[in-house]
Amino acid sequence: MFRWSIWLFWPNLTHYPSLPHFPKPRARAAPPAGDPLLFDDTSSAAPPINSQGFYTPGYNMGGAPAGGPGGAGVNNLFADPMASAAMIYGSSLANQGKDIVNKEISRYVSVNKLKYFFAVDSKYVMKKLLLLMFPYTHQDWEVRYHRDTPLTPRHDVNAPDLYIPSMAFITYILLAGMALGIQNRFSPEVLGLCASTALVWVVIEVLVMLLSLYLLTVHSDLSTFDLIAYSGYKYVGMIFTVLGGLLFGSDGYFVALAWSSCALMFFIVRSLKMKILSSLSHDSMGAGASAKPRLRLYITVATAAFQPIIIYWLTSHLVR
Template identity: 70%
Template sequence: MAAAAGAGAYHQQGHGGQGSKHRLRGAGQHFGDPNQLFDDTSASAPPQPGGYSSQGIDMGFHVNTIFSDPMTNVAMAYGSSIATQGKDIVNKEINRFVSINKLKYFFTVDTTYVMKKLALLMFPYMHQNWEVRYSRDVPLTPRYDINAPDLYIPTMAFITYILLAGMALGIQKRFSPEVLGLCASTALVWVIIEVLALLLTLYLVTVQSDLSTFDLLAYSGYKYVGMILTVLSGLLFGSDGYYVTLAWTSCALMYFIVRSLRMKILSTLGSDDMVTHSARNRMRMYVTLATAAFQPLIIYWLTFHLV
């Protein structure tokens, strides 16, 4: 009897335990959404392991630690010094062949200077004073002195000449990249040859003047202005307009070259040389006249095939 009573109590407890479990599950299912597949655990999210914040990891501390490292600072300073030394070496090598400061002098122009200089190149006969002005033994920049040579007008005139040559070849249905490249290279090579020939001639006749390579390049490059006008006249008015403009621009350029180079070459002559008209003085004048007389030939050679 006692054993039967114990067994009955055991079954009642077991049944009651299982029943309590079913009731708990039933209660959970009764209050939850019957369509919900997963339980919502966002309200009771467990803390992140290790005490890290769930908003992300702040890397600012590590970056500051890197840049505050003495070895990093030394490496950055060493790299900056190497870059500075390399820049100085490059500038030094460039200045051996081309002086940047002197080159800037020839491009110091403004609109007023450009307009006056173009008018002077086309109508130089009325100009009286051809001396380059100085300030504390330094020549004034072209912006303040119309007699100072510049490289802005020759550079822009060269580019305009190439574009005009392309247009002229296109009108005549002879345009091709090879022909246009040949025109550009020929025009550039002729100027280089002219400058080198002038430097060699001045050296052989022992002319000591303040003419630099940039000065000769500027005076030689002014012919592109006359070449542009000559080609335009040929395209608009035919061969008659071409030859009339060629004669005008050639005479104007020769007069301009003689007056400009004469002041440059003869600026270092002493009074004895000017009085006696020495052979060296005559040679310098011959160089000036030959340079001026050579300009119309180059203008014709570089423009006649475009008209």
């Protein structure tokens, strides 16, 4: 009976389209014992793919869903109200500390005045370096003003700046390290001593200059930053002197020392003369008024004459 039923329905099956052919699933076989796997089997950890052929959103490629314990650590951290409050409190403390530091710095150093001494450009730097090395042809040494305010260094080559002294100091330290390395005498202690000595000499020079102006009651518009700038210009001459010694030996060193010392002395005398002697009207009254111009001149000449001594003291041990 069952056989006749199949025979009766068999012609009707020929009118239907062919049924899809499903291949038999292949069984996974373990590799031979002596043949190791070239790649790890990660097919079980592959991310799910939707019907459009894209990976399912929210799946964590690190091995855990985005909402699971492996991918929710960072999200839970930012979603935690206690963590958010701690971050806000920490940022407020940082801002308060920044304000306190700025106030303490402003009590001793004027930030706006310090910005004035770094308002330079490449054109000013080139002109200033030429003026420091070849000051003899320069005619106008007066600092220009605009509404009782001195022009910034980028607009006036006669204005003192702190950019060139700072960069020259760093260059001098690097050059000193190279000179010591060439002579097989380099060590961090020797280089640190060289840097600290060069810095201390500038501080001593500025303090002596301020004390002299105070004791002699000489009134001028020179500020502490001005004196630091004029004292720091010697680093340019020191670089030129050390380079002369490294390239041409002791003869080149003494020639470069003589040239840089004379140029710096001329520059200091002409610059400080315009600064110190320009305010004689403040000291025109009093019994010692006639001696004030001479005292100002003595201070200016003494400051200029002291520069070659410092240059020689700070550079002679670098060239042998």
